Amino acid sequence: MSGLELRDVTKRFGTFTAVDSINLNVPDGTFVCLLGPSGCGKTTLLRMIAGLEEPTDGSIVIDGQDMTPVPTHKRNLGMVFQSLALFPHLDVGENIAYPLRIRGIDSVKQRARVDELLELIHLSGYADRGISQLSGGQRQRVAIARALALSPKLFLLDEPLSALDAKLREAMQVELRQLQQQLGITTIVVTHDQREAMTMADLVVVMGEARIRQAAAPVEIYRQPADAFVADFIGSTNLLDFRTDGAGRLEVLGGVIAGLQAPDGLGQGRISIRPEDVHIASPGEGHAGTVTFVRDLGGTIETFVNIGGTTIVAVTTPRDRTGIKAGDPVGVVFPPEACVVLAR
Amino acid sequence: MRREPPRNAADYAPIVFPGAMLVIFFVIPFSIMLAVSFFRRNPAGFYSPDFVFDNYARFLSPFFGSVLGFSLLLAILVAIICVAVSVPFTVLLTRASRRAQTLWLVALLSVLSLSEVIIGFSWSTLLSRTAGITNLFVAIGLMEAPRALLPGFGAVLTGMVYQALPYTILILYPAIVRLDPTLMEAARTLGASPTRAFFNVVIPALRNTIVATLIMVFVFALGSYLLPQILGRPRHWTLSVLITDQAILQSNMPFAAAMAVFLVLISLALVGLTVMAGGRREA
Numbered sequence: 001m002s003g004l005e006l007r008d009v010t011k012r013f014g015t016f017t018a019v020d021s022i023n024l025n026v027p028d029g030t031f032v033c034l035l036g037p038s039g040c041g042k043t044t045l046l047r048m049i050a051g052l053e054e055p056t057d058g059s060i061v062i063d064g065q066d067m068t069p070v071p072t073h074k075r076n077l078g079m080v081f082q083s084l085a086l087f088p089h090l091d092v093g094e095n096i097a098y099p100l101r102i103r104g105i106d107s108v109k110q111r112a113r114v115d116e117l118l119e120l121i122h123l124s125g126y127a128d129r130g131i132s133q134l135s136g137g138q139r140q141r142v143a144i145a146r147a148l149a150l151s152p153k154l155f156l157l158d159e160p161l162s163a164l165d166a167k168l169r170e171a172m173q174v175e176l177r178q179l180q181q182q183l184g185i186t187t188i189v190v191t192h193d194q195r196e197a198m199t200m201a202d203l204v205v206v207m208g209e210a211r212i213r214q215a216a217a218p219v220e221i222y223r224q225p226a227d228a229f230v231a232d233f234i235g236s237t238n239l240l241d242f243r244t245d246g247a248g249r250l251e252v253l254g255g256v257i258a259g260l261q262a263p264d265g266l267g268q269g270r271i272s273i274r275p276e277d278v279h280i281a282s283p284g285e286g287h288a289g290t291v292t293f294v295r296d297l298g299g300t301i302e303t304f305v306n307i308g309g310t311t312i313v314a315v316t317t318p319r320d321r322t323g324i325k326a327g328d329p330v331g332v333v334f335p336p337e338a339c340v341v342l343a344r
Numbered sequence: 345m346r347r348e349p350p351r352n353a354a355d356y357a358p359i360v361f362p363g364a365m366l367v368i369f370f371v372i373p374f375s376i377m378l379a380v381s382f383f384r385r386n387p388a389g390f391y392s393p394d395f396v397f398d399n400y401a402r403f404l405s406p407f408f409g410s411v412l413g414f415s416l417l418l419a420i421l422v423a424i425i426c427v428a429v430s431v432p433f434t435v436l437l438t439r440a441s442r443r444a445q446t447l448w449l450v451a452l453l454s455v456l457s458l459s460e461v462i463i464g465f466s467w468s469t470l471l472s473r474t475a476g477i478t479n480l481f482v483a484i485g486l487m488e489a490p491r492a493l494l495p496g497f498g499a500v501l502t503g504m505v506y507q508a509l510p511y512t513i514l515i516l517y518p519a520i521v522r523l524d525p526t527l528m529e530a531a532r533t534l535g536a537s538p539t540r541a542f543f544n545v546v547i548p549a550l551r552n553t554i555v556a557t558l559i560m561v562f563v564f565a566l567g568s569y570l571l572p573q574i575l576g577r578p579r580h581w582t583l584s585v586l587i588t589d590q591a592i593l594q595s596n597m598p599f600a601a602a603m604a605v606f607l608v609l610i611s612l613a614l615v616g617l618t619v620m621a622g623g624r625r626e627a
Binding site: 085099 | 524526527529530531532533534535536537538540541544545548549551
């Protein structure tokens with residue numbers, strides 16, 4: 001059994017529970033994103049894996065060995081902090097060589113490893129630069145190289161890209177993913193950016209209120225959210241209350257969605273349907289509604305439709321530009337295969 | 345912060361008042377002292393205007409030389425001990441709870457409110473044979489019989505460190521509070537034990553602050569003249585004691601002024617050397 005295993009990991013600060021009995025199995029070489037709103041406990045969980053925070057309960061097992069009582073500096077992991085935490089008094093090469101120096105590796109080998117890592121992060125020849133002479137993206141890479149210097153078993157990153165501007169962030173997401181695949185290292189990234197998680201992860205772990213809400217592959221998280229929290233947090237969605245009639249059909253916004261059945265015994269709940277799945281049709285089809293606003297963004301068109309006081313958002317591509325404007329009556333069709341039925 | 349350079353006389357207005365205060369209360373008195381140091385002593389009266397080097401010549405004797413040496417050594421020792429104690433203490437303090445930090449800082453500030461006289465006599469009681477801490481050591485079986493720990497060099501050093509420690513901590517506190525705590529955590533994730541991380545990361549990151557603090561405490565300790573007299577023997581007296589003695593008891597103002605000028609020059613030179621040494625390592 002290799003990889004990382006979390007068993008009932010709990011952290012309480014006084015009466016506040018930051019992390020509530022988390023169980024998770026991360027196979028070797030997996031890229032995991034801990035995703036959630038701020039204050040959901042994801043950073044605390046990462047810090048416990050790193051040993052910077054002691055769990056109140058439960059255990060952390062790395063490569064089959066219980067690491068809970070092992071101090072941080074003996075856990076053989078690499079961590080990139082949100083602030084990067086590069087040492088200001090050392091230059092690029094010395095920063096990357098720091099973990100090697102601590103282990104007493106001789107200076108020739110240190111130099112060779114630093115050059116190798118600089119090449120890996122596309123910064124060859126930067127060894128003698130000062131930290132303050134680097135751009136944000138370059139610092140990011142140096143922090144990554146320093147964390148990887150000892151080829152750790154586990155690579156942890158705490159909101160690593162949050163300080164970068166949007167363009168650079170997207171480029172770094174791709175780069176980080178490629179680097180991880182190249183090295184095959186088990187990686188855990190904390191983020192609150194769902195695009196980041198979707199781009200990089202094999203396994204997305206959505207956390208909310210100190211618990212894991214869902215742990216699954218990115219597309220599954222998006223297409224099959226486990227509950228309303230996940231559906232709402234990942235991308236945007238239309239959450240609609242439903243009731244079942246006597247025949248088990250779902251009644252939403254005063255109309256029945258044909259072909260959709262509720263699981264047995266579920267009398268009411270909510271359905272989640274993604275805006276791109278909502279189909280705007282001619283009046284008379286599906287639910288009757290009135291267009292309240294059209295946001296034409298060029299690449300996509302968002303149409304807001306009012307059905308009996310509830311606003312539904314539909315997203316279409318310009319190919320389907322229909323010329324619909326605010327005030328027009330339309331029919332709204334919810335394709336049954338795109339609806340996810342959620343318990344309350 | 346970027347500012348426009350001053351263009352006309354009116355732009356300099358904000359510095360007129362502090363400038364004037366500096367001239368009236370610092371430059372003028374120091375100039376008078378500098379002038380007096382070249383005057384001739386008049387045993388009958390006070391001094392008469394002149395331009396002689398007698399005062400400085402008299403100073404160049406083994407006696408005054410050794411006093412000067414002792415004063416500098418004492419101040420350097422106090423500065424080093426204070427910084428060596430304060431840096432770890434302040435680092436630990438900044439990790440304590442907000443409430444504990446406030447309590448400690450208030451306690452330290454209250455030590456500052458004590459006068460040098462009270463500190464001196466408190467320590468002289470504490471180190472005495474009859475009522476001192478050695479009685480406590482006897483009570484718990486550490487010592488055979490109580491003994492006096494003063495007068496002596498250790499007593500002088502203890503008193504001066506006690507007096508300078510709150511200053512040191514208060515100077516270090518703002519810089520250490522601003523220090524990014526993740527630097528230390530990063531060092532730990534990279535395989536450094538907490539002690540090693542402290543010496544590898546915290547100390548180098550605070551180097552400039554530590555140098556500045558050493559200088560401040562050194563200058564502060566150099567001016568001390570009451571504690572060496574209360575807690576030490578005459579051979580533990582500092583140059584400041586001799587200056588006071590010459591100026592007030594011997595009425596030899598020109599000689600006192602010459603010694604004071606010399607002390608200022610020596611300490612300026614030492615401060616300059618420290619700054620230069622710090623600056624060179626930076627490059």
